Amino acid sequence: xxxxxxxxxxxxxxxxxxxxxxxxxxxxxxxxxxxxxxxxxxxxxxxxxxxxxxxxxxxxxxxxxxxxxxxxxxxxxxxxxxxxxxxxxxxxxxxxxxxxxxxxxxxxxxxxxxxxxxxxxxxxxxxxxxxxxxxxxxxxxxxxxxxxxxxxxxxxxxxxxxxxxxxxxxxxxxxxxxxxxxxxxxxxxxxxxxxxxxxxxxxxxxxxxxxxxxxxxxxxxxxxxxxxxxxxxxxxxxxxxxxxxxxxxxxxxxxxxxxxxxxxxxxxxxxxxxxxxxxxxxxxxxxxxxxxxxxxxxxxxxxxxxxxxxxxxxxxxxxxxxxxxxxxxxxxxxxxxxxxxxxxxxxxxxxxxxxxxxxxxxxxxxxxxxxxxxxxxxxxxxxxxxxxxxxxxxxxxxxxxxxxxxxxx
Amino acid sequence: xxxxxxxxxxxxxxxxxxxxxxxxxxxxxxxxxxxxxxxxxxxxxxxxxxxxxxxxxxxxxxxxxxxxxxxxxxxxxxxxxxxxxxxxxxxxxxxxxxxxxxxxxxxxxxxxxxxxxxxxxxxxxxxxxxxxxxxxxxxxxxxxxxxxxxxxxx
Numbered sequence: 080x081x082x083x084x085x086x087x088x089x090x091x092x093x094x095x096x097x098x099x100x101x102x103x104x105x106x107x108x109x110x111x112x113x114x115x116x117x118x119x120x121x122x123x124x125x126x127x128x129x130x131x132x133x134x135x136x137x138x139x140x141x142x143x144x145x146x147x148x149x150x151x152x153x154x155x156x157x158x159x160x161x162x163x164x165x166x167x168x169x170x171x172x173x174x175x176x177x178x179x180x181x182x183x184x185x186x187x188x189x190x191x192x193x194x195x196x197x198x199x200x201x202x203x204x205x206x207x208x209x210x211x212x213x214x215x216x217x218x219x220x221x222x223x224x225x226x227x228x229x230x231x232x233x234x235x236x237x238x239x240x241x242x243x244x245x246x247x248x249x250x251x252x253x254x255x256x257x258x259x260x261x262x263x264x265x266x267x268x269x270x271x272x273x274x275x276x277x278x279x280x281x282x283x284x285x286x287x288x289x290x291x292x293x294x295x296x297x298x299x300x301x302x303x304x305x306x307x308x309x310x311x312x313x314x315x316x317x318x319x320x321x322x323x324x325x326x327x328x329x330x331x332x333x334x335x336x337x338x339x340x341x342x343x344x345x346x347x348x349x350x351x352x353x354x355x356x357x358x359x360x361x362x363x364x365x366x367x368x369x370x371x372x373x374x375x376x377x378x379x380x381x382x383x384x385x386x387x388x389x390x391x392x393x394x395x396x397x398x399x400x401x402x403x404x405x406x407x408x409x410x411x412x413x414x415x416x417x418x419x420x421x422x423x424x425x426x427x428x429x430x431x432x433x434x435x436x437x438x439x440x441x442x443x444x445x446x447x448x449x450x451x452x453x454x455x456x457x458x459x460x461x462x463x464x465x466x467x468x469x470x471x472x473x474x475x476x477x478x479x480x481x482x483x484x485x486x487x488x
Numbered sequence: 489x490x491x492x493x494x495x496x497x498x499x500x501x502x503x504x505x506x507x508x509x510x511x512x513x514x515x516x517x518x519x520x521x522x523x524x525x526x527x528x529x530x531x532x533x534x535x536x537x538x539x540x541x542x543x544x545x546x547x548x549x550x551x552x553x554x555x556x557x558x559x560x561x562x563x564x565x566x567x568x569x570x571x572x573x574x575x576x577x578x579x580x581x582x583x584x585x586x587x588x589x590x591x592x593x594x595x596x597x598x599x600x601x602x603x604x605x606x607x608x609x610x611x612x613x614x615x616x617x618x619x620x621x622x623x624x625x626x627x628x629x630x631x632x633x634x635x636x637x638x639x640x641x642x
Contacts, residue, residue, distance in 0.1 A: 190557035283615065328540040329533065336562035344544065347553035355558075487566060488530070 082298070089302040090309070097310020098317075099365035100180030101272040103358065103427040104419055106314045107338040109265050110321030111330055113450045114258065118248035118315055119419065120266045124273025124313035126435035127469065129303050131437050132439045134444040134455065135279040135298040139286030142449040147379035149449060150439040158439075165382045165435040167373055170277040172425040175408040178204060179418025182364035183335040188355050194415065201409035204366045205402050213288045215385040216454025220364025227357035229373060231316040239323040247322075248315075264480040264487045267473050268423065269429030273314070274470070277372040278437060284375040288388050293453065303480035320345070330420040423486070430477045433470035441467060489611045524580065524587045526565070528594045529641040531577040535601040536634045538573065540564040543627040549612065550620045556612075563609055570605045574598045590641070597637045604630045 109117050135146055136298045142149065151159035181200045198448035207216060253262045291299065321332065324341035331337060335358065371387075378385035378397040387398040412418060441463045444455045455463065481487075545562040548554035575600060582591050604627045611619035 120524055187561050190560050231603075268541065324544075328544065329536040330540045330544070330635045331533070331537040334562070334565045335535075336545075336565060336590065339558070340541070340548075343548050343554045348550075351554065351558060471562060 081165070084137050086298050088218060089298055090306040092218055093306020093354055094221075094225060094303045094313065096217070096221040096361075096364055096368075097256045097307055098224065098226055098227055098313050098357075098361050099173075099177050099275070100132065100362050100418075100422050101275060101429070102141065103180070103313050103317060103335070103338055103361065104332065104422045105265075105268050105272040106317040107321040107325075108423075109269055109334040111325035111332045111337075113254055113265065114249040115244050115319060116251045116254065117262070117266055117269055118318065119251050120269040120476075121273060121311055121314050121318070123469070124270050125308055126462075127270075127312075127466045128274050128278060129307050130459065130466055131274075131279050131440055132282050132307065133300060133303045134459060134463065135440050136285035136286055136303065137296060137453055138440070138443055138449065139283040140291040140296055140299060141293055141343075141453045142452065143287070143292075143475050144377055144449075145287050145375065146280055146440060146443075146480065148382075149443045150381075151380050153443050153446060154439055156224045158241070159380055160365070161436045162439055163376055165432045166276045167376050169275075169425065169428050169432040170369050171404060172377065172421065172428060173277055173368060174373060175411050176403055176418060176422040176425045177362050177366035177369055178405075179412050179421055180335065180407050181359060181366060181419055182357035182360060182412070184355055187336055187339065187358070193418070193436030194380060194413065197412045200363075201405045204363070204370055205405045207363075207367055208370050208387075208401050208405075209391060209398060213285070216364075216367055216387075217285065217355055218359050220367065223360030224357060224364055226319075226353045227313055227361060228413050228435060229318055229342055229346065229350050229353035229357060230313060233342045233350060234316050234320050234323065236345040237320060237323050237341070239319065244319055258484070260480060261487055262483045263476065264427075264484045267380045267480060268487070269432045269479050270469075270473050271433070271477075273311070274437075275426070275429045275438035276432055277369050279440065280372040280375055284379070284386070287331075290388070296453075302407045320448045368402050370404055370412040373404045374398070392439070418459060427477050427481060427486075429477070430470075430473045432474070434467070434474050437463075437467060437470055440460040500582050519589050520583055525584055525590055525641055527577065528590050531598060532575050532594060532634055532638045532641065533617075534573040535570060535598050536631060536638070537630055538570040539601050539605055539634070541566040541626055542570075542605050543548065543624050543631070544614065546608050546620045546624050549623070556615075558611060563612055567605045568607045570602055574602045580609055593640065594637060597633050599635060600630050 084339060106121070107296070138149065140146055147159070147163065150162055178200050179193070179195065181204075182196035185191070185196045185200070186193040253259050275342070286295075286299065308440070320341035321338070324344050325332065325337065330337060330340075336339050339351060339354045342350045374397045375385055377383075377400050378394070381396075383396045384394045386394060392396050410419075441455075441460075444463075445460065509571060542563050545554065545559050545566075549556065549559040578595060582588050604623065607626060608623040611623050
């Protein structure tokens with residue numbers, strides 16, 4: 080019974096924790112502009128994140144060591160450093176976007192400028208990362224993030240043309256008003272949002288924090304293969320409500336308020352309250368995850384003591400990295416840069432950095448020295464190889480598409 | 489969002505300079521009639537998006553379905569963006585005499601959209617539901633004009 084509860088809790092938190100500011104903004108933006116014609120990218124991205132999250136979780140459970148720890152050892156310090164710089168830069172940009180997202184959610188709830196909320200959120204994120212236990216952090220924000228189910232309820236209440244939505248999703252094509260390059264640019268952005276690198280760092284390091292062993296592989300796989308796809312459905316419902324309410328009116332998503340507008344139309348104040356709670360939980364939870372991931376990656380690369388499973392004093396350098404990341408992210412946001420714009424760039428740069436994250440995981444998961452009998456099988460290797468090709472294509476295409484389309488203008 | 493668009497362009501400019509400066513040379517400078525029409529078309533689409541946002545937010549607020557704080561943030565953001573769109577297009581000089589007719593067609597509609605957005609914002613700040621309903625009706629006619637203008641620019 081206890082095990083069943085742990086599996087259910089894990090799945091629920093995986094669903095609630097799947098969506099972050101990148102998913103919120105990108106799915107709404109794409110839904111309002113392209114309808115459901117890019118839904119296939121979410122599907123491809125969800126399968127990809129499942130493949131690599133399972134791999135990194137298995138590596139953590141079997142070897143008892145997290146990703147960067149093994150990457151440096153297996154690939155050497157130079158390749159490890161390249162991996163560290165690329166992945167950490169994107170994770171830091173994502174942290175900045177998430178803190179900005181929390182501030183925007185609070186602005187919507189209170190009408191107090193998000194710039195006044197940014198330092199408060201930065202301090203709150205740091206305090207949570209310093210004081211709150213890992214399991215509490217993961218479960219509370221993951222469960223509260225389930226409030227975003229309101230988008231699926233809103234879609235049902237809006238009573239859309241289900242056949243039209245399904246047809247657009249199953250027969251993807253470039254809308255007549257859009258250019259193919261812009262379509263491809265947003266496909267890459269959506270792919271980057273679904274496969275954000277920090278998710279695997281956090282997942283594998285979280286496995287160490289929670290002392291996973293090979294006995295937990297079943298629970299871990301349930302979280303990944305049930306929780307993540309259901310989280311992907313949440314992403315699709317965000318796109319679908321935007322396609323139903325915003326697209327016909329010519330509304331392009333440029334603010335977090337516009338993401339919530341279809342929910343207001345469907346369910347009024349109560350629905351908006353759920354959406355704002357979901358925004359807050361999803362972005363605050365992701366801010367904590369990205370803040371920890373920056374600390375994890377640096378500490379693991381340099382071989383420092385890391386994690387929340389030891390007292391802060393014993394992992395002082397790890398906590399210093401975390402607090403400096405929070406300060407730097409707040410500093411960037413206080414320059415008055417638009418958090419939604421930071422989000423849009425963060426998902427595209429995520430796509431650029433994807434090979435740096437996923438190639439080493441595939442290499443380590445194939446190494447019998449670490450994995451023993453839990454080394455990748457043919458299915459994991461086939462999917463991993465196919466996705467490696469996809470992430471390389473997305474990575475190479477991202478910057479040219481950004482330049483050609485003026486960042487999707 | 490005018491500020492947002494300016495920030496977007498600045499950020500994109502940095503990315504472009506850093507990684508793809510040769511591509512800039514290849515793209516050339518958009519100073520001709522086609523580029524001006526493209527700018528006009530983008531401005532009309534931006535104005536439509538912002539005015540439709542304000543209209544929808546005000547309709548929900550006037551119907552008691554959206555709280556004031558969230559509505560004022562939505563309307564405030566869209567109104568600021570609207571001003572950016574209008575000012576941005578007004579600041580562009582038509583590159584040749586043939587572009588004058590594009591400017592003469594687009595600018596008055598954008599001005600009306602800005603006025604309609606301001607009416608909605610003022611009604612919301614005064615907590616005046618009737619004025620908000622009136623403003624949303626006015627917005628419907630301006631949105632029709634924006635649609636018609638967009639068609640002529642295609």
